Amino acid sequence: MSRLLASVVVGVLVLGAAGCAHETRALPSSGESAPQRPAGPSREPLPSGSLVLRGVVTWEGKPAGGVTVSAVPHADVPLSARACSSGVPGMTILDPGCGAMKGELARTADWLGLEAPMARTVTGADGWFEFTQLRESTYDLWASGPKGTAFLAAVAAGANVVGVSLEKGRTLQVAVEDGGSGRPLSGARVALLPQVGGQAFLTVSDAGGKATFSPVPTGEYHVVASLPGRLADAGPVGAEGTTLHLHVPRSLSGRVLRSGRNGEAGLRVRLEGQGLQGLIQTREEGDFHLGGLPPGSYALTVREGRELAMATVLIPEDRDATDVRLTLEPCAEVAGRVSRPTGEPIPRAEVELLLGGAGSWRKMLATTSAEGRFRFECVERGQVRLSFKARGHVSPPEPLAGELKAGGTFPADAVLPPAAPxxxxxxxxxxxxxxxxxxxxxxxxxxxxxxxxxxxxxxxxxxxxxxxxxxxxxxxxxxxxxxxxxxxxxxxxxxxxxxxxxxxxxxxx
The missing domain is CATH 2.60.40.1120 (Carboxypeptidase-like, regulatory domain)
Structure with a gap:
């Protein structure tokens, strides 16, 4: 991507994320969506220079006149390579699990479609086109005409003759629905993002909730939809199209209490779920509030020194989750040693811990040390199930199970016999x-x-x-x-x- 385009797009992402960092880091703000702009785009001119880029557009080997050709600064770092601000390492902003940045993606797509530096021209009867006064850089060319469409990446300014061959292209259709009822949503801003370039195609969903893009060149695309008062949704789109669901933002509120005492300010509540991660501090008497959340299941965790509180909360489609109670209790731990029948330790053995409570299970993983030891520190009370696996050894036929009390320790030694070749x-x-x-x-x-x-x-x-x-x-x-x-x-x-x-x-x- 040119330096100008890269700096602007990064600025959009950083500013979008910083707008809520003081409260919940990667969580969206309430009603997050891309602003609805006027239909008439106001584009900045391409950076001025002395270079010329000219070429010819053909269809089945013959010159194609009346074809619109657009020049966009080439994206050296496309959106498909931009890291998600919340999620596992390697997750990108286009990953469906990156729920924290769907709003930022909608705003970025809006900018790319309306304000990204771009120049347009129309081919003559002989199929030729020309862009003048370009600075030294590379550009992506998009062509669209009555007979077909085309995309050409990273063309250097100053090229004397660029050949652009039209293809028939394909039509992509996106359905936009209410996240709760599934009814079609009209008037939603829908942006189609080619994963290879710094361009976005914009349209609005019709009365049936449909958004159609036609024709577009062969390639991989991502789509994002937004509507004021609703949370943006995004995902990949294939030849069969896709459906996006726009939810009404919900909130989650409650109180953190210390065992036998009232709540207090400054306790940190961590939230994970629906592709979001966030951290917020309690206010007076331990109260907390998180807004702008899609409906779904969330895990809440509070750890303060050697005390811990955890809960799983379901936010329904039709209302907020209120009066959630988290009570801090002394941490428990699960520790043990994995060895052979001879007593020798087994290093690098894999230990899986399942912690159950309130009808749900949470999984934790550990690897044994050179002495064969492992430890899960500061875990909540509940049912315990432990499984062991080591290369060259036979795993126990049944998990090691029991009950873990608050502040207690669950001994978990295991003996693994050698496996048969x-x-x-x-x-x-x-x-x-x-x-x-x-x-x-x-x-x-x-x-x-x-x-x-x-x-x-x-x-x-x-x-x-x-x-x-x-x-x-x-x-x-x-x-x-x-x-x-x-x-x-x-x-x-x-x-x-x-x-x-x-x-x-x-x-x-």
Missing amino acids: ARGRIVNPGGRGVGGVRIVLTALDGRSGGSATTAEDGSFEVDGLAPGRYAYELSPGERFQAARGEVRLPAANLRLKLLRGPAVEDRRP
Whole structure:
């Protein structure tokens, strides 16, 4: 993207996020949506320079006259590469899970569609067009005419002849609905964003809630819709179109109490859910209020020193969530050691903790240290279920379960016996390895089994199985017959042969 365009777009995103950072960081403000602007766009001129960019537009090899050609500064960092301000690392602003930035995306799309620096011209009867007085930079060219459309990326100013070939293009349709009732919403601003460029196509949903973009060049697109008084929605759009749901913003309010005492100001309440993350401090007597939220389920957490309070709150479509109570209690912990039957520690073992309470479960993960130890600190009371997994070892057949009390410690030692080797190759009748074959091993004594897919040379390995007899099933696809049989583990050099021909049900090798 040119420096001018990049700085303006980044400014829009930063200012949009900063507008609510003092209250909830990444949470939207109440009624967040893109402003509705007049139909007539007021575009800034392209930065002036001395360069010329000229070219010819063709359709089926012949010059195409009357085609509108637009020049937009090329996006070196497109929207599809911009980081989401709230979410897991690597999430972008276009990711459906980035709920915190849908409003900012709508405002950015509005700017790109109405005010982004752009120049337009129309091809003559000979198909030629020309842009003059351009500065040294690269530009994206968008062409649209009666016969078709085209997109050409990163064309350098000063190019003598640029060839633009029109394609038929395609029509994309977006349905905009009320988030609660599903009824069509008319008058919503809908923006189509090509993921490759710094351009946006704008329209308004009709009486049936439909927004149509036609024709547009082949490529990947994102769409965002907004309407005053509603929360913006966004998502990818394919050839079959998509549906966006605009919710009336809701609020969540309540109070944080200390055990046996009243609430107090300055306690931090963390909210997660619906693609949002936010942090707000309590006011006097522990009261808090969060606005501009879409309906759905949210997790609330308050941690103050060695005290903890957690709750899951459902905000319905038709009303706000009020009078939520969070009571701080002493933290609990789950700790233990994972070892072999000999007592040796197992490092890097994976430990999964499920904490249950009020009809829901929360998952936490840990990895054992070099001494085989792990610890989950400052967790809430409730039901506990622990599962263990380590490469080269057999996991316990059942989770370790129990009840964790407030301020208590749940001991969770586990012993994992060594796994039996289950390695080998799957070959064709000629003895050559066959890749992409699915092998499923099922224990005949009722214990858990495992599966794997062969590598290109036909080799496979199934980890975590106990010694014993197993039934195997091979799924090779259409080239060979499915095969079934039995093997005994441990076995480090299994050789299983396939038969050519279509799969035959219940046939054993």
